[in-house]
Amino acid sequence: NAGVTQTPKFQVLKTGQSMTLQCAQDMNHEYMSWYRQDPGMGLRLIHYSVGAGITDQGEVPNGYNVSRSTTEDFPLRLLSAAPSQTSVYFCASKLRQGVMNTGELFFGEGSRLTVL
Amino acid sequence: GQQVMQIPQYQHVQEGEDFTTYCNSSTTLSNIQWYKQRPGGHPVFLIQLVKSGEVKKQKRLTFQFGEAKKNSSLHITATQTTDVGTYFCAGRGNFNKFYFGSGTKLNVKP
Numbered sequence: 001n002a003g004v005t006q007t008p009k010f011q012v013l014k015t016g017q018s019m020t021l022q023c024a025q026d027m028n029h030e031y032m033s034w035y036r037q038d039p040g041m042g043l044r045l046i047h048y049s050v051g052a053g054i055t056d057q058g059e060v061p062n063g064y065n066v067s068r069s070t071t072e073d074f075p076l077r078l079l080s081a082a083p084s085q086t087s088v089y090f091c092a093s094k095l096r097q098g099v100m101n102t103g104e105l106f107f108g109e110g111s112r113l114t115v116l
Numbered sequence: 117g118q119q120v121m122q123i124p125q126y127q128h129v130q131e132g133e134d135f136t137t138y139c140n141s142s143t144t145l146s147n148i149q150w151y152k153q154r155p156g157g158h159p160v161f162l163i164q165l166v167k168s169g170e171v172k173k174q175k176r177l178t179f180q181f182g183e184a185k186k187n188s189s190l191h192i193t194a195t196q197t198t199d200v201g202t203y204f205c206a207g208r209g210n211f212n213k214f215y216f217g218s219g220t221k222l223n224v225k226p
Contacts, residue, residue, distance in 0.1 A: 031212060040125065042204060042218040043159070050212055058213060090158060104149065104161035105206070105214065 002026050006091050006108035013081045013115045021076040021111050023091030029106070030096045032074035036060065036087040037110075043090065049074055050096075081115045088112050120207045122217025130225050135192040137220035139205035147208050148181055148188045153219070154201045162190075195224045 007022045025032065033048035035058075045058030049068040063085060065077040074093075078085060089112075092105040119142045129135055139148065147166045151159040163172055165181035165188060172179045178191045188205055202219040209215055 033214075035216070040218060042122070043206075043216040045213060045215070048212060056212075059215075092159075102149075102161070102164045103147070103208075104164065105151075105159070107158040107160070109158050 004091055004093055004106050004108035006089075006111050008111060009109065010112050011114070013078075013113065015082060015115060017081050018077070018079050019081065020078075021089055021091075021113070023074045023076070023093075023108060024072050025074075025091075025093040025106070026072065027093065027095075027106065028071060029093035030071070032068065032091065032093045033058070033105070034064070034066065034074070034076045035090045035092060036085075037090060038087050046076065046089075078113075081113075083115045086113060086115045120205060120215045120217045122205055122220060124220055125218065126221045126223070128223045128225065129195050131197060132194050135195050135199070135222055137190050137203050137205075137222075139188045139207070139217050141186045141207050141215070143209065144185050145207040145209065146185075148185075149206045149208070149214070150179060150188075150190055151204045151206060151216075152201050153204065157201075159204060192222075195222070197224050197226050200224050 004025045030051045034046040035043040044060045047066040049055045055066050088110050090110050091108040094105050121140045149164045150162040153159045169183045170181040176193045180189045202221045204219045205217045206214045
């Protein structure tokens, strides 16, 4: 199993450009989410999904779009990049919480985005 | 909105000293998880606490969940250089949202 795979690992954009960060997991996890990590601010939830066709907003959703057409994939779209979106982005997934699992989040290795 | 505060932001210790990081939530949590992130890496799950007053141990690490399910702590006994990293708590609120603390960055001097 590859776990959670994020691409690209690094990206430099100019203000106003658009791009998509890809996230794929091969663990059949229902729950997938995107976080951004900024110095001194921990991890902030952008969007999450509890299953194919279902998405919801987190703490900092503005400027980002998501969709969940399959269980495996959860792409994050920046429609018009701004310098304030310079950050490290992590995708994380988990099984639905149940008796037989701890509900731990499995993180990808991160995507470092710089917006000039 | 829901917030999880974590202190201290940084901690520098000599190898062999103890270390503690604390999390406090503005609201009651259904559970709390702890993660460790090595420099340049991604967060890795350590443990989950669910019950009020719960205490769990993993070798030199002791995790506690407060009676009111609003606070938690992680204590490391006799730190080692392999403990270096940032420790995050993550409280689960309503509707599958996880709220991460800002993290405590631990540096251990050999």
